[in-house]
Amino acid sequence: MAxxxxxxxxxxxxxxxIRILRTREQAIVATLTDFIWHxxxxxxxxxxxxxxxxxxxxxxxxxxxxxxxxxxVSSLMDxxxxxxxxLSYYIGRGQLDHFLVQPQxxxxxxxxxxxxxxxxxxxxxxxxxxxxxxxxxLHVAASPAWLGxxxxxxxxxxxxxxxFLYAWGCIAFWAPRGAEAISSAAxxxxxxxxxxxxxxxxxxxxxxxxxxxxxxxxxxxARALLRVAGGGGLDVWLTxxxxxxxxxxxxxxxxxxxxxxxxxxxWRYVEHGHRR
Amino acid sequence: xxxxxxxxxTARIAAFGPLSDGLWAVFPIALRFVRVLILLSIWxxxxxxxxxxxxxGLGAVLTYSLVAEAFSAQLDVRTPIGVALxxxxxATRFTWPMPLATQYAAEMAGEWALxxxxxxxxxxxxxxxxxxxxRPASAAALGLFMVSLGLAMAIGIAIDMACVVxxxxxxxxxxxxxxARNVVQAICSGAWIPLALLPFHLGAVFQWLPFxxxxxxxxxxxxxxxxxLPLIALQVAWAAVLIAGVRVAWDRTRExxxxxxx
Numbered sequence: 337m338a339x340x341x342x343x344x345x346x347x348x349x350x351x352x353x354i355r356i357l358r359t360r361e362q363a364i365v366a367t368l369t370d371f372i373w374h375x376x377x378x379x380x381x382x383x384x385x386x387x388x389x390x391x392x393x394x395x396x397x398x399x400x401x402x403x404x405x406x407x408x409v410s411s412l413m414d415x416x417x418x419x420x421x422x423l424s425y426y427i428g429r430g431q432l433d434h435f436l437v438q439p440q441x442x443x444x445x446x447x448x449x450x451x452x453x454x455x456x457x458x459x460x461x462x463x464x465x466x467x468x469x470x471x472x473x474l475h476v477a478a479s480p481a482w483l484g485x486x487x488x489x490x491x492x493x494x495x496x497x498x499x500f501l502y503a504w505g506c507i508a509f510w511a512p513r514g515a516e517a518i519s520s521a522a523x524x525x526x527x528x529x530x531x532x533x534x535x536x537x538x539x540x541x542x543x544x545x546x547x548x549x550x551x552x553x554x555x556x557x558a559r560a561l562l563r564v565a566g567g568g569g570l571d572v573w574l575t576x577x578x579x580x581x582x583x584x585x586x587x588x589x590x591x592x593x594x595x596x597x598x599x600x601x602x603w604r605y606v607e608h609g610h611r612r
Numbered sequence: 613x614x615x616x617x618x619x620x621x622t623a624r625i626a627a628f629g630p631l632s633d634g635l636w637a638v639f640p641i642a643l644r645f646v647r648v649l650i651l652l653s654i655w656x657x658x659x660x661x662x663x664x665x666x667x668x669g670l671g672a673v674l675t676y677s678l679v680a681e682a683f684s685a686q687l688d689v690r691t692p693i694g695v696a697l698x699x700x701x702x703a704t705r706f707t708w709p710m711p712l713a714t715q716y717a718a719e720m721a722g723e724w725a726l727x728x729x730x731x732x733x734x735x736x737x738x739x740x741x742x743x744x745x746x747r748p749a750s751a752a753a754l755g756l757f758m759v760s761l762g763l764a765m766a767i768g769i770a771i772d773m774a775c776v777v778x779x780x781x782x783x784x785x786x787x788x789x790x791x792a793r794n795v796v797q798a799i800c801s802g803a804w805i806p807l808a809l810l811p812f813h814l815g816a817v818f819q820w821l822p823f824x825x826x827x828x829x830x831x832x833x834x835x836x837x838x839x840x841l842p843l844i845a846l847q848v849a850w851a852a853v854l855i856a857g858v859r860v861a862w863d864r865t866r867e868x869x870x871x872x873x874x
Contacts, residue, residue, distance in 0.1 A: 391657065532654075
């Protein structure tokens with residue numbers, strides 16, 4: 337099982353390398369696109385922080401750490417595959433059926449589909465370098481324990497984002513036409529909100545670490561790791577706990593959706609389906 | 613007359629299409645409330661009440677952010693034409709008895725209906741509850757804002773068509789172009805952050821670009837933070853240059869359109 341999964345990951349990596357290295361222009365465009373793709377969300381908060389010297393209790397350098405953490409999460413997310421971003425399209429357009437007829441478990445198809453590790457290394461590198469630089473500027477003691485917590489929170493943030501996108505994407509099981517693009521809308525929402533959330537009213541902050549957990553993708557973990565004013569001692573464990581809870585919710589929704597899909601089938605292939 | 617009816621029908625279909633499965637389509641639209649609430653919460657920590665930073669008091673910048681979100685689709689015009697060109701869906705559109713640009717513009721305008729109804733109107737109505745004064749700087753500012761918004765949309769459509777020309781001529785994927793446009797929109801247009809509040813005097817440069825004419829200009833007129841006449845004059849100039857340039861470019865490009873997929 338693990339061998340076959342690794343083989344598919346290897347296949348994805350090989351195809352990714354072939355596509356990028358096909359021509360020099362292709363390699364340059366792929367690298368630049370990755371930078372451009374992620375820098376939009378990064379630049380606006382940085383420019384505001386530089387202009388005013390801070391955002392709430394966050395000094396500009398801490399904002400850079402937070403955004404670099406977010407860039408590392410999103411580049412790792414992108415490298416790991418397409419399914420979280422495209423789930424509602426797969427379901428809405430009937431493409432899930434293409435996965436179901438493959439001679440392998442659905443989870444493996446979803447896990448390995450679109451694995452592109454070489455597309456996103458530039459932003460991942462940038463994220464790691466900026467995190468190291470800003471942590472140095474803030475005199476953070478980077479002990480092995482701190483680095484372990486950083487790694488744990490990075491993984492937890494990835495799980496949170498995957499679970500969030502899957503949970504929203506599952507709506508397409510019940511509304512294949514209306515919610516076909518909901519994965520894009522959901523990803524835009526968590527991607528657009530890269531500001532420190534300390535000044536946000538408490539009720540909205542609760543929403544932003546639960547139902548729309550963009551706060552768990554960079555703000556809360558960064559605040560806990562940097563010990564920015566306003567955080568608690570246990571905050572560093574909140575994102576991992578949330579990852580477990582949100583992962584369970586997403587899995588339940590996906591299984592319920594699949595159960596419905598077994599009864600109704602895809603609308604794409606019915607006589608008057610919206611894609612015919 | 614028939615042409616007008618055809619465009620209205622296209623807009624109507626685009627407006628009601630997302631509702632064919634019920635109200636599910638409302639959720640992603642409603643999520644926009646969250647984004648504007650965050651921005652409205654952050655500004656008071658940066659600009660204390662009573663102080664003015666680069667011509668913006670707290671009230672002005674809050675109104676600016678609220679109106680920018682209410683009209684976000686109109687200030688960042690994206691027709692479906694680029695994606696349709698890339699995936700081949702545009703092939704059948706060439707057979708429609710309507711100009712290509714206007715049929716996609718009609719479709720886009722139809723798609724605006726639901727967000728305007730569900731987000732923009734409630735945002736403006738509920739603004740006082742959020743601590744924002746949604747009123748324009750004056751009655752004249754409102755009138756000039758409408759003129760400026762129309763010009764901004766025209767410039768936006770011209771920029772969108774220019775991107776389509778680029779997609780065809782240099783075989784560039786719309787996702788790549790969209791990524792670049794997102795960066796431009798976030799930084800250079802003033803749709804998120806007023807240009808005057810950018811560091812290093814970047815705003816002084818960006819305000820002359822067409823992206824600012826497509827977003828920042830109407831917002832500055834609405835909030836009374838810019839002189840309307842020079843702003844509108846610049847918009848007229850950009851609209852004339854871009855529309856003429858894009859028409860010529862598209863006429864020279866349309867024969868190069870190669871399609872696959874669909």
